[in-house]
Amino acid sequence: MKNNPPLNFDIHQAFTILAKEVETYQVPVIDLMAAQSTDPYRILIATILSARTKDEVTAKAAGRLFKQAPSLESLALLPEEKIAKLIYPVGFYKTKARHLSSLPGQLADLYNSQIPDTVESLIKLPGVGRKTANLVVCLAFNKPAICVDTHVHRITNIWGYVQTSTPLQTEMALREKLPTQYWARINSILVAFGQGTCRPLRPHCDRCIINNLCPKIGVTARRLPDKSTSPDSSRPKKLISWNVNGIRAIEKKGFTEIVNELNPDILALQEIKAQPDQLSDQLLNLAGYQSYWLPAEKKGYSGVCIYTKTKPIRVIYGLGEDVADREGRVLTLEFDNYYFINTYFPNAQHGLKRLEFKLDFNRHILNFCQNLFPKKSVLITGDFNVAHQPIDLENPDNNEKNPGFSPPERAWMDDFIKAGYQDTFRMYNQQPGQYTWWSYRFNARARNIGWRIDYFFIDQNSKSRVKSADILSSIMGSDHCPVQIIFK
Numbered sequence: 001m002k003n004n005p006p007l008n009f010d011i012h013q014a015f016t017i018l019a020k021e022v023e024t025y026q027v028p029v030i031d032l033m034a035a036q037s038t039d040p041y042r043i044l045i046a047t048i049l050s051a052r053t054k055d056e057v058t059a060k061a062a063g064r065l066f067k068q069a070p071s072l073e074s075l076a077l078l079p080e081e082k083i084a085k086l087i088y089p090v091g092f093y094k095t096k097a098r099h100l101s102s103l104p105g106q107l108a109d110l111y112n113s114q115i116p117d118t119v120e121s122l123i124k125l126p127g128v129g130r131k132t133a134n135l136v137v138c139l140a141f142n143k144p145a146i147c148v149d150t151h152v153h154r155i156t157n158i159w160g161y162v163q164t165s166t167p168l169q170t171e172m173a174l175r176e177k178l179p180t181q182y183w184a185r186i187n188s189i190l191v192a193f194g195q196g197t198c199r200p201l202r203p204h205c206d207r208c209i210i211n212n213l214c215p216k217i218g219v220t221a222r223r224l225p226d227k228s229t230s231p232d233s234s235r236p237k238k239l240i241s242w243n244v245n246g247i248r249a250i251e252k253k254g255f256t257e258i259v260n261e262l263n264p265d266i267l268a269l270q271e272i273k274a275q276p277d278q279l280s281d282q283l284l285n286l287a288g289y290q291s292y293w294l295p296a297e298k299k300g301y302s303g304v305c306i307y308t309k310t311k312p313i314r315v316i317y318g319l320g321e322d323v324a325d326r327e328g329r330v331l332t333l334e335f336d337n338y339y340f341i342n343t344y345f346p347n348a349q350h351g352l353k354r355l356e357f358k359l360d361f362n363r364h365i366l367n368f369c370q371n372l373f374p375k376k377s378v379l380i381t382g383d384f385n386v387a388h389q390p391i392d393l394e395n396p397d398n399n400e401k402n403p404g405f406s407p408p409e410r411a412w413m414d415d416f417i418k419a420g421y422q423d424t425f426r427m428y429n430q431q432p433g434q435y436t437w438w439s440y441r442f443n444a445r446a447r448n449i450g451w452r453i454d455y456f457f458i459d460q461n462s463k464s465r466v467k468s469a470d471i472l473s474s475i476m477g478s479d480h481c482p483v484q485i486i487f488k
């Protein structure tokens with residue numbers, strides 16, 4: 001026996017629930033036979049046949065044998081070979097035929113041709129182990145006995161109700177503690193439950209009616225089918241992108257609640273400003289999502305990540321350009337029929353100090369998209385750090401020489417569009433005053449003095465896959481708000 005103290009498992013509650021539950025399950029064949037007849041001979045023979053044999057095979061073999069040998073006397077007249085033929089293909093049919101052939105003689109010698117009603121007597125017969133003996137005592141003689149088969153042994157250990165290593169130890173432990181009212185029923189309930197729900201390999205805990213009671217000791221959870229793979233791939237998906245300006249900062253402002261509320265299929269974040277080892281479990285293991293991270297080498301700077309409900313086929317970290325990749329700016333997921341690119345474009349910075357770096361990055365990202373484009377749809381999202389047209393910022397005239405609206409940055413955006421990429425938001429909305437970023441200064445957000453610099457672009461050939469595009473300007477927590485598309 002194992003030495004750990006048993007858990008306080010509520011056996012009464014479990015049996016009350018399971019007895020009702022298994023009414024709808026297939027009844028084990030031996031119980032079926034017992035319901036039809038309490039003849040000890042039939043129950044003993046059927047129980048011997050059932051060892052290591054499927055129920056339907058047992059039922060058919062027992063039917064053939066009982067036709068030829070309806071009683072102990074008639075069984076005595078059948079040659080061993082004939083019995084073997086009748087019971088084939090039950091497991092170990094030759095050995096079982098030998099045991100059945102010698103059974104009438106043994107019973108005559110030991111018990112005056114009567115089938116005994118105790119476990120100790122029954123186990124002296126050929127082919128009768130404790131499990132068979134207990135079952136016969138219980139079903140044929142209606143006496144208290146605990147039949148422990150593999151399901152009873154396994155499940156009572158999973159519950160922590162016993163902590164044993166063998167079925168015999170389980171039987172002894174159950175004799176000590178299981179209320180007698182359950183002795184006769186434990187086998188039929190747990191065999192049905194073990195065959196239907198609490199299966200030996202990967203039990204169906206996901207649909208188990210006593211999931212809340214069960215401590216699942218030693219259980220490996222069944223992997224549920226990935227609902228988001230191919231069969232589901234035509235479902236419209238909510239895709240959201242958000243520059244969070246520090247994921248640890250926004251966590252304190254209710255980030256997980258916002259994500260729960262928005263419930264995106266994919267959430268792309270930019271400017272996470274953290275390494276994964278600096279993050280809470282909650283952020284690393286956001287319920288329902290897998291996450292992929294590309295932080296910058298420099299701590300507290302840049303970095304992107306993607307949360308996705310669907311497992312991608314492939315993850316591409318970076319652009320393959322060392323300088324840009326060290327800043328954690330591009331993370332791509334490949335799915336069945338599209339690429340999802342999350343990008344944090346460089347800021348050209350005050351005095352356009354980093355303009356060349358940015359334009360160089362822009363060339364690389366365009367090449368990257370063009371390489372993917374012939375294979376499947378390309379969606380590219382993120383903080384582009386540029387407002388394209390005067391309509392995309394509140395004060396265009398004052399910002400012509402400033403980073404984010406400088407002519408070279410805007411010219412690159414023209415080139416990007418000419419190369420075949422569509423600004424999804426402008427497919428649906430031509431209104432001014434639609435911004436995604438506001439300075440923290442001058443009460444800019446409240447006054448809507450902002451810029452539209454966060455985008456979802458799609459390759460021209462796939463634009464019909466975008467069903468809507470929105471700016472979620474009411475979502476607070478960062479100096480940017482999220483942008484969203486519905487994509488099919």
Ligand code: SF4
Nearest residue numbers: 198203205208211214
């Ligand atoms: S929760 Fe899982 S392990 Fe526990 S009884 Fe149910 S199916 Fe078996």
